[in-house]
Amino acid sequence: MAKSRVLPAVLLTLLLAGASAGQAVTLVFEGEHYTWIKPSMRKGTDDGASQKGYVEIPLQRPHGEQEGEPFDDGSVTFKINIPQNGKYWLWARTWWYDSCGNSFFVMVDDMSPEIPTYITSTKKRKWGWVRGRQYTLAAGYHVIRFQNREDGAKLDQFLLTTAPEKWEPKRAYSETAQYLWQPEK
Amino acid sequence: MPPASQLTFFDDEVAAPYAVTGMMTVADPGAVDLQIIIDLDEESGSCYQLVARGATVELYEVVGQSHKPLGHPGTINWRTGQETSFTLRRDLWQIAFLYAGRVIVRGYDSELHGSRAGYLAQGCQLSESFVQVLGEMDMTDDFMRPPSERGPWEPVRGSWQLRGLRVDPLASRMEADKSANAFSYFAKGSDERALSIAGSWYWEGYLVEAAVRAVHGGAIGLVGYYQDEDNYVGVRWLPNGSALGSGELQVIEVVDGHERVLATAPGGYLHSQWYQMRMGVKAGLVCVWIDDQLRLTGKTTAFGQGKVGLLAEGNSGILFDDVVVRPWQVIWEDFAEDVPGKWNLLSGNWTISAPGAARVTSPSELIAVAGAQEWDDYRHQVQVSAASGAVGLVFGYHSPADYYLLRWAPSGSRVPYGGKAQIVHVVNGQPDVLAEAALGRAQAGQAAVTVQRGLVRGWLGGKCVVQTLEPELRGGAVGLYAEQASGASFASVYAQELPPPRTVHVVKEFADTGEHAEMAEWSSPAGIWVAPEERDAPEAQWQSKGVYFGGKEVRFTLHKVGSRTGTLRLTLDADPGSNVPGYTLSIAATSGSNTLTVALLAGERSLGQKSVEVAGKSCGVQFAHQGDYLIATIGDERIFCEKVE
Structure with missing residues (x-):
C-alpha cells in the first residue's frame, strides 16, 4: 500500500476579485468518527486509511456480480456544524471492491430524497477521492449520511469545501473534529 | 526579489509536485508587474521566481544574490479585461507557466525544496488562486457497468454509449466470462468529430492507452492536453481508402479550432481489428504506439497540461475498451535549441551549435546531467559520434559523489580503458568498475543503458555488450559523458521508464476444474499449463503452454x-x-x-x-x-x- 502523507488542516487562501480577501473553508471528517451508525455499516482498520480507520459495507457472500438493490440500509450519519454560508463541494475518500462494489448513496439533510444521489468512480482496490455534488449550505447544523448501495464499499474520510471546482484533494487530510457534533456519552 | 512582507502567501505548505493556479484579470498589459514565488525557503531566501513584466515572462532560480535563468523568456498576449486562467506548475524537474492553457515559459530544475509559495501582483488582479497538489495520476476503465453509469467520461461531441455484451441475435446466451470484450464504449461521429473527455485539468506527463476497433471506416484516436473542444492535441488513425483522408497515423494539434497535423506515419488500420493504441504527452513531446510499437513522434508548443479523451469520426462507429492512464516518466532532448538550465554541466563544456546535436568542446572530462526521476526500471539512449576518446551515458545520478556510467572507448584511446566498454559506479570521485567487456573498433550510432529490476545492461549498436547486477540501484537522473573526446557529438537523447513486466497470473484454484471440467483446457486459470497425465504421480510435471x-x-x-x-x-x-x-x-x-x-x-x-x-x-x-x-x-x-x- 502506498504511503499516505497527512497534510495539515486546510484553510485554502482564496482571493476574490475586489478589495476584500476571503478564505476557502474546508471541513474534514473521519468516516469512523460518525455521529450515528447503522448496521450493516461497520468500522474497519487499514494502514492506507487516514488514522488507519474507515467504515464499510462488508462484502457479502456471494458478492453481487450484477447491479441490483442493496441488501439493507446500513449507514453512517454525521451531524456537522457548517461555520459559514456557502456552496460546498463534497469529496469522499473511498475504497471500492469492484464494479459492483463502488458506490454509496449520499444524503444531505433530506434523508428520503425523491431522486437518490450516489457517489461512484472506476478506481478500484485503492484509496482515492471521489467528487460528489455541490451543496448550498447555510451556517449551522446539517446532517450527512453515507448509505449502503453496494457491498464492498469503504469510506475513509469526506470533506466539504468552498474551494473552486478545479481544486482536487490528494492524499488524506487532518480532521476538523471541532465541526462534528457528537452525542454526549 | 520582493521582500517577504510584500508577498501574499498561500497558507499551504508546498512540496513538489504542485501547481499555483487561479484566474487573472489584466486591464493594461503594459502595466503588468507580476511575481510568483515558489519553493521559497524562508531562512535562506532561495526560491523559484516567475516574473511577468509587460509582455515578457521569465523564470529564475534565486539563490542568494544569484538569479539563474531557467528556460527562454516567453512573450504573453494578455487577454485584456477578461478573467483568464493561469498556472505555474512545479513538477519534479520541469517548471512551466501557462496562461489560457498555453505554455508561455518552461524551465528545468530540481535543486530547491522550500515550503512556501506566494505572489506580488501589480497591474493585474488574481482571483480564486490556490495550490493544487499534483501527482497520483492514474485511471483505468474497462466499462464494466450498467449503461446508466457513465463513469469518468464526459461526452463533448458526437454519440457515445456503453455497450454490454456483444450484440448477437443468434446467441442464446450472453455470458461475460465467455467473451473477451463484453463491455466497451461505442462512439459515432456522424457530421463532426466525436469527443469524450476524462481526467483532471492539471494532468501532464502521462500515457493514455485504449483497445480500439473500427466497425467499418472512420477515424480512431486519443486526445491529450484537452482544454476545451477547440483546444487539444491528439492522435488520429485512418484506414486505407478512407473518405476522411489517406491511410495514415497522425499527431494533430487543435488550437482555437484550427487543426494542424504535426507528424504522420504511413499505414492505415484494418477494419474490425482490435488494436492497442497508446499516446504519451510530456513537455510538448507526443509519442504514439500501436500494439507496443513506437510509430510516431511529434512536438507541440501549445499546451502543457490537460485532460485525456477518446476521439472518433465516421458513421459506422468506433469501439473503445480497457482505457488506462498512467504517469509517463520520460526525458527527451533533440538539441534543437539550448535551453538554459535544462542540462547541468558538472564538468566540461559543449556547444549546441549544429541544430540537433551537442558538440563537446572540452578536452578533459564532460559530465552533463538532466532530470530528477523516481524510476526504477528505465532505458536511456542517445545517438553518439566520437572520433577518439571515450564517450558514455550517465545513469543512477544522485549527486556528484554518487552516480553510474556506461562508458566505452576504442582501442588506442588515451584513456586507460581503451578497447573496452565498462559499467562503473563512481563514488566520491573514485570509479569502481562493476563489469567490462572487450570492444572492437570505434562505436558510433545508438548507445543505450537499460536498468531493469537491478540488471544493468549496456547496448551499443543494438547489441548488449556488457551487463551487471546492481539490486540497490534506485532512481536518479541521467546524463552524458565524454573523456578526452573533444569534438564528440550527442543527439536525440531519450530516456523513459520501462513498463512493468507482463504477468501470467496463476491463482490458487488452478487445479480445481470440478465444476466445468470440459473448460479446463482453455477457460480456467490452469489453462496456461499442460497438465501431466497423472497429476498425483510422484514426479508429475506441469509445463507451460507458452x-x-x-x-x-x-x-x-x-x-x-x-x-x-x-x-x-x-x-x-x-x-x-x-x-x-x-x-x-x-x-x-x-x-x-x-x-x-x-x-x-x-x-x-x-x-x-x-x-x-x-x-x-x-x-x-x-x-x-x-x-x-x-x-x-x-x-x-x-x-x-x-x-x-
Missing part, C-alpha cells in the same frame, strides 16, 4: 513448510523433447523441519546448493533468468545469483 522469450521470473508462495517431505523443481528455459534441459531450482523439504535444501542446476550440472531456514510456515519463492544471470530468492534472502552463458 514459450517465453527474454527475461522471465516465476514467483509463488510455498505453504505449510515442514508439513511433508518432498521436492519441488522449477525449471526455466527448457524445451521438453529436445536436448535443452534448462535451468532448475530444486527445493527439498522434510516433514517436521523448517529447513529447505535449495539447489541450482544447469541441466543436471550443479551450480550450487544451500540450506535455508524458513521463519514461519510459508515463504515466497522467486526464480528469475535476467540477462546472463540466474537469481533465486527465498523469502527476503537472495540464495543464488549466478552468471551463466
Whole structure:
C-alpha cells in the first residue's frame, strides 16, 4: 500500500476579485468518527486509511456480480456544524471492491430524497477521492449520511469545501473534529 | 526579489509536485508587474521566481544574490479585461507557466525544496488562486457497468454509449466470462468529430492507452492536453481508402479550432481489428504506439497540461475498451535549441551549435546531467559520434559523489580503458568498475543503458555488450559523458521508464476444474499449463503452454513448510523433447523441519546448493533468468545469483 502523507488542516487562501480577501473553508471528517451508525455499516482498520480507520459495507457472500438493490440500509450519519454560508463541494475518500462494489448513496439533510444521489468512480482496490455534488449550505447544523448501495464499499474520510471546482484533494487530510457534533456519552 | 512582507502567501505548505493556479484579470498589459514565488525557503531566501513584466515572462532560480535563468523568456498576449486562467506548475524537474492553457515559459530544475509559495501582483488582479497538489495520476476503465453509469467520461461531441455484451441475435446466451470484450464504449461521429473527455485539468506527463476497433471506416484516436473542444492535441488513425483522408497515423494539434497535423506515419488500420493504441504527452513531446510499437513522434508548443479523451469520426462507429492512464516518466532532448538550465554541466563544456546535436568542446572530462526521476526500471539512449576518446551515458545520478556510467572507448584511446566498454559506479570521485567487456573498433550510432529490476545492461549498436547486477540501484537522473573526446557529438537523447513486466497470473484454484471440467483446457486459470497425465504421480510435471522469450521470473508462495517431505523443481528455459534441459531450482523439504535444501542446476550440472531456514510456515519463492544471470530468492534472502552463458 502506498504511503499516505497527512497534510495539515486546510484553510485554502482564496482571493476574490475586489478589495476584500476571503478564505476557502474546508471541513474534514473521519468516516469512523460518525455521529450515528447503522448496521450493516461497520468500522474497519487499514494502514492506507487516514488514522488507519474507515467504515464499510462488508462484502457479502456471494458478492453481487450484477447491479441490483442493496441488501439493507446500513449507514453512517454525521451531524456537522457548517461555520459559514456557502456552496460546498463534497469529496469522499473511498475504497471500492469492484464494479459492483463502488458506490454509496449520499444524503444531505433530506434523508428520503425523491431522486437518490450516489457517489461512484472506476478506481478500484485503492484509496482515492471521489467528487460528489455541490451543496448550498447555510451556517449551522446539517446532517450527512453515507448509505449502503453496494457491498464492498469503504469510506475513509469526506470533506466539504468552498474551494473552486478545479481544486482536487490528494492524499488524506487532518480532521476538523471541532465541526462534528457528537452525542454526549 | 520582493521582500517577504510584500508577498501574499498561500497558507499551504508546498512540496513538489504542485501547481499555483487561479484566474487573472489584466486591464493594461503594459502595466503588468507580476511575481510568483515558489519553493521559497524562508531562512535562506532561495526560491523559484516567475516574473511577468509587460509582455515578457521569465523564470529564475534565486539563490542568494544569484538569479539563474531557467528556460527562454516567453512573450504573453494578455487577454485584456477578461478573467483568464493561469498556472505555474512545479513538477519534479520541469517548471512551466501557462496562461489560457498555453505554455508561455518552461524551465528545468530540481535543486530547491522550500515550503512556501506566494505572489506580488501589480497591474493585474488574481482571483480564486490556490495550490493544487499534483501527482497520483492514474485511471483505468474497462466499462464494466450498467449503461446508466457513465463513469469518468464526459461526452463533448458526437454519440457515445456503453455497450454490454456483444450484440448477437443468434446467441442464446450472453455470458461475460465467455467473451473477451463484453463491455466497451461505442462512439459515432456522424457530421463532426466525436469527443469524450476524462481526467483532471492539471494532468501532464502521462500515457493514455485504449483497445480500439473500427466497425467499418472512420477515424480512431486519443486526445491529450484537452482544454476545451477547440483546444487539444491528439492522435488520429485512418484506414486505407478512407473518405476522411489517406491511410495514415497522425499527431494533430487543435488550437482555437484550427487543426494542424504535426507528424504522420504511413499505414492505415484494418477494419474490425482490435488494436492497442497508446499516446504519451510530456513537455510538448507526443509519442504514439500501436500494439507496443513506437510509430510516431511529434512536438507541440501549445499546451502543457490537460485532460485525456477518446476521439472518433465516421458513421459506422468506433469501439473503445480497457482505457488506462498512467504517469509517463520520460526525458527527451533533440538539441534543437539550448535551453538554459535544462542540462547541468558538472564538468566540461559543449556547444549546441549544429541544430540537433551537442558538440563537446572540452578536452578533459564532460559530465552533463538532466532530470530528477523516481524510476526504477528505465532505458536511456542517445545517438553518439566520437572520433577518439571515450564517450558514455550517465545513469543512477544522485549527486556528484554518487552516480553510474556506461562508458566505452576504442582501442588506442588515451584513456586507460581503451578497447573496452565498462559499467562503473563512481563514488566520491573514485570509479569502481562493476563489469567490462572487450570492444572492437570505434562505436558510433545508438548507445543505450537499460536498468531493469537491478540488471544493468549496456547496448551499443543494438547489441548488449556488457551487463551487471546492481539490486540497490534506485532512481536518479541521467546524463552524458565524454573523456578526452573533444569534438564528440550527442543527439536525440531519450530516456523513459520501462513498463512493468507482463504477468501470467496463476491463482490458487488452478487445479480445481470440478465444476466445468470440459473448460479446463482453455477457460480456467490452469489453462496456461499442460497438465501431466497423472497429476498425483510422484514426479508429475506441469509445463507451460507458452514459450517465453527474454527475461522471465516465476514467483509463488510455498505453504505449510515442514508439513511433508518432498521436492519441488522449477525449471526455466527448457524445451521438453529436445536436448535443452534448462535451468532448475530444486527445493527439498522434510516433514517436521523448517529447513529447505535449495539447489541450482544447469541441466543436471550443479551450480550450487544451500540450506535455508524458513521463519514461519510459508515463504515466497522467486526464480528469475535476467540477462546472463540466474537469481533465486527465498523469502527476503537472495540464495543464488549466478552468471551463466
